[in-house]
Structures are given as structure tokens and as C-alpha cells.
Amino acid sequence: MAHTYIPLEQYQRKWIFNHKDLPVTDEDKAFIKPLDQKGAMEVWNKWISNRSSCTEQFSKGDWAAKADAWIETDDWQSTWDSEEAALPEIFAAHFDWTDNTPVYFCYEKYQVIETRWDVFVRNWKCFLFFDDGPLLISTKHKQAALFNQEGQYQIGHRG
Template sequence: MSYLPLDEYNRKWIFTHQSMPVDDALLPLIKPFTQAKSAQVWNDFISSNSPTADHFGSKEWPMKKSSWTNEIDWQHRWDSDNESLPEEVLEFIDWSDEVTVYFCYEKYNLIETSWGTFKKTWKNFLFYDDLPLLIGKKKSQVLWFNSKGKVKLGTRS
């Protein structure tokens, strides 16, 4: 089994919180991985050495300046009534809504969804903003969010 039922996910509340509940039709599309599957995806796509973004080594792709092309503010949009991602993000990520994405909090805590679902629920995902990365399953573009309200736009190698 690769997925946890959302009801068993320790951060389920970020998708059911009364201030920003996710539409019931979208909840089944938000699929937390088990710890084992999370670790496998993290190792394959992000780092085989570091369990969290705080521990990335200088030679790992997220720490290389060449991986990043821009950094923009996401916090202002998150705090507003505007539900869409910042325009710069939407211009940078030109994926179809069906593209599988992984929202990566840390090595043992990843969620699979689609780009379309993420776009509709991104504010929920960012209740936890401790350096999560968003990557596409077969895409090179990546987003790296931080708790200072910024997101780096880049390409993973």
C-alpha cells in the first residue's frame, strides 16, 4: 500500500479546517503517501542524503543557485481573498491540470495530487510552510516555498 487514508493522515486538519475546508469532491484526490513510499519518492526526486530541506548539503540540487531562476512572494496572495496562486507561479508552471505532483514536506511526509487539485487547494497545503517543495512526477520545474512568504521557481537536475 502506497497511500494512507486521508482520515489517518496526521495533518488531515489542514484540508478540513473550518476556515478553509476543501471541497468534498477534491478530498479523495489528496493522497498522503505512507512513510515508506514518501521516503522512496524523496530519495528518487529530492535527496538521498538529507531527510529535510534544513539538512540539504551544498552539492545537492536544491542548494545550487543554478537551480533557481526567480523568487516571488506567495504570502500576500495567501492572506488575500484571491484563491489563485500568484501569477508568476502560474506562468512558470505550464502543466496541464492532470499532471501528477508531489508536495514534499520532508522525507517521510509527502502528498500526491494533481496540478489542478493543488492549484485549487494550495492555501491548505501551505498551512505548513517549513520549506516544502512541489515537484511534477515527470517534469523538471519545481517550487520551493519558505516560511518567510517566498517561493523559489526553478528546475531540478
């Protein structure tokens, strides 16, 4: 499925990747590709839900609403607030993805960013400036993560 992207400079949330305290290299910015609304909707409908438009609306039948989809919950906020650049340990251990694995950071049905695993790992704090229930998935692997505004994340496997 070929997607259409919005240039990062035109992305409405571009400031999250231009924050002075969390600089993103130009090399990494080249791999941070916001999808246009149609592309975001295609990813969301195919890999996340064709019923709900955001994670708060997940319902029976959505893989992410199933209790057994999630195997562990941990805190991301304390690591985010710290000087530590690395992902929380339990989170990082869950994903055995290679650097160039394509990943989708899905804020909601019309807000999805495609990037690479290594770019996400280096810049994860920027992605989480918006923490209202985003999901991290890869279409090549089953591992997934869900972040919430209370500073917790859940790791598991998509159905």
C-alpha cells in the same frame, strides 16, 4: 513505482484539508493522497535528495542546493493572506502543467502528499498551512518550487 497511501482521514495533518475557512471539496479530497512513510521516503530519495531529510539540510550535491536551480523568488504570503484564491501570478506562469499531472508536495522525507496539479491549484493555501520548506515537484516535468516560512517561494528546475 507503486506507492502505498494513508487514508486522508488517518493522516496526522488532515486538519489542513478540513479547515472551515478554506473548504476542500470531497471531489478534490479524493485526489489528496498522503504517502505512507516508505512511499514518502522513496519519492524523497529518488527525486529530491538521498542525503538530506528536509530542505534546510540540503547540501552540495543536492540539485535544490545549486544556485542555478532557482530562477526567481517572489512572495506567496501576501496572496495567501488575501481573499484571492488563485496562485501568485509568477508562480502560476512557471508551471504549464495539464490538470491531471501528478504532483508531489514534499514537506520532508517522511511527509509527502501526492495529488494532481488542478487539485493543488485549487487548494494550494491548505497545503501551505505547513510552510517549513516544502517542495512542489512532478516526476514528469522539471519545474519545481520551494516555499519558505518567511513567505517567499523560489521557482526553478530540478536537476
